[in-house]
Amino acid sequence: MLIMLTFVTLRFYVVLRIKKKMAPDDWAVVASLFGSVFYYVVVCLNILRSRWGTHLYNLSILHLKSDELAKTSFLTGGPSQLVWPCIKTIFFLMYLKLFYPLAWLRSCVYAGLTLIWAWYISMFVAQTVLTTPLPGQTWSEAFAGPRYLQIFKLAIPTASFSLVSDAYIWILPLIAISHLQLSFAKKIGVCAMFSAGLVCCIASSLSVYYQYRITKDQSDYTYHVAYVYLIYTLEMCIGISTSCMPHIAQLYRNKRGQRASSATRSVRLPWISPHQSHNQSYTLSKVSTLPGYATKSPYTNITDDPMVRPELYEMDRIVNEYGSHRDPNSGVSFPRDRVHRSVVISQSSVKIPQKKNISEWRK
Incomplete structure (x- = not known):
């Protein structure tokens, strides 16, 4: 009973x-x-x-x-x-x-x-x-x-x-x-x-x-x-x-699903910040509109997290889909992703160094 x-x-x-x-x-x-x-x-x-x-x-x-x-x-x-x-x-x-x-x-x-x-x-x-x-x-x-x-x-x-x-x-x-x-x-x-x-x-x-x-x-x-x-x-x-x-x-x-959900929320990966700065998001959105910035780069959108969508960051996809960048003066092609190496982003300012010559880019 x-x-x-x-x-x-x-x-x-x-x-x-x-x-x-x-x-x-x-x-x-x-x-x-x-x-x-x-x-x-x-x-x-x-x-x-x-x-x-x-x-x-x-x-x-x-x-x-x-x-x-x-x-x-x-x-x-x-x-x-x-x-x-x-x-x-x-x-x-x-x-x-x-x-x-x-x-x-x-x-x-x-x-x-x-x-x-x-x-x-x-x-x-x-x-x-x-x-x-x-x-x-x-x-x-x-x-x-x-x-x-x-x-x-x-x-x-x-x-x-x-x-x-x-x-x-x-x-x-x-x-x-x-x-x-x-x-x-x-x-x-x-x-x-x-x-x-x-x-x-x-x-x-x-x-x-x-x-x-x-x-x-x-x-x-x-x-x-x-x-x-x-x-x-x-x-x-x-x-x-x-x-x-x-x-x-x-x-x-139901209880097992709640425990799994609470356990997932309690895990915080060290390389992922739980909160993103509003100023940083605003600065990055402005950088993507600057002249000469790569327009179709997967890195321009901060929400494209590599932990969420890792396929966006495969090198074959970047080269094949986004192609290469041709210098207007010399006509020499180089990967469009090279542009990102010269972009320094901070919360206070954005500096884009000017290109010097093609020989330095090849180095």
């Missing part, structure tokens, strides 16, 4: 702080959470006060005829049947949101929702009618009457349907993931999030086994029914926790 509450807390942290929007499956989680907590409290009352889990021969007849035992048994019967469809609805709504473009999966989701709600509502009505005292009856009289014993005939069909529905819910996303265009490693990672659904199938199988034992031999009913209650509680907690797995994965990716 504590693990389930932790997962639900993390889920709603993602919903309220990151997504900032409640989806239909989130509301189904809220309903399932209240229902599972209610069932857990009732089971604790059954075990601690009604002494479920104790062998029948260790209980007194007065205790077996008490109204308290009959009332707690009623709460674990009919009302709990409405908790299961809420938990299973979470998965169907989540599949509808994740795999909505798949038409066949939408049909499977709608069919599953209809069948599950129809089954559990019918079980809720049947068990409520069979376990509620008739007018003029006490709770203890209804608990010991023949009408109450009819619920044992519903035990195995209910547990079997739960097993089939859990297997259906577990296999459905695996088939959908196999049709996605993902790498094998990513498919394994996505399938791992839904692997906890296999635990629900195992719990349902154990429930079928214990329900079969109770149906065949009711001589120690109070002892074996405690295992059924514990398995149902475990299945509820695992189901709700599994539905929170995609949100936990999103929270992990």
Whole structure:
């Protein structure tokens, strides 16, 4: 139960702080959470006060005829049947949101929702009618009457349907993931999030086994029914926790991205100044407009950082793209980049030495 509450807390942290929007499956989680907590409290009352889990021969007849035992048994019967469809609805709504473009999966989701709600509502009505005292009856009289014993005939069909529905819910996303265009490693990672659904199938199988034992031999009913209650509680907690797995994965990716971003901002390279002087930027912009300055040089723009765009500073590109500079007096060509060697830039002044002769340039 504590693990389930932790997962639900993390889920709603993602919903309220990151997504900032409640989806239909989130509301189904809220309903399932209240229902599972209610069932857990009732089971604790059954075990601690009604002494479920104790062998029948260790209980007194007065205790077996008490109204308290009959009332707690009623709460674990009919009302709990409405908790299961809420938990299973979470998965169907989540599949509808994740795999909505798949038409066949939408049909499977709608069919599953209809069948599950129809089954559990019918079980809720049947068990409520069979376990509620008739007018003029006490709770203890209804608990010991023949009408109450009819619920044992519903035990195995209910547990079997739960097993089939859990297997259906577990296999459905695996088939959908196999049709996605993902790498094998990513498919394994996505399938791992839904692997906890296999635990629900195992719990349902154990429930079928214990329900079969109770149906065949009711001589120690109070002892074996405690295992059924514990398995149902475990299945509820695992189901709700599994539905929170995609949100936990999103929270992990979000936190990892924030750590990477903060680490990148904290790294300061020694050759890159975090702040550029406004005067220097202004001076350089003026230098690029002076007569005789190379017009198409990649060095004229201070924003062309070699750490950002290193391809601008490859020598082959400079020679091929920007060509050479021809002296107007002698007609001798020399690389246009030679002009930059004679440019001295400072924040206070800009000095461009005059060219003397071609022989000095060649040196």
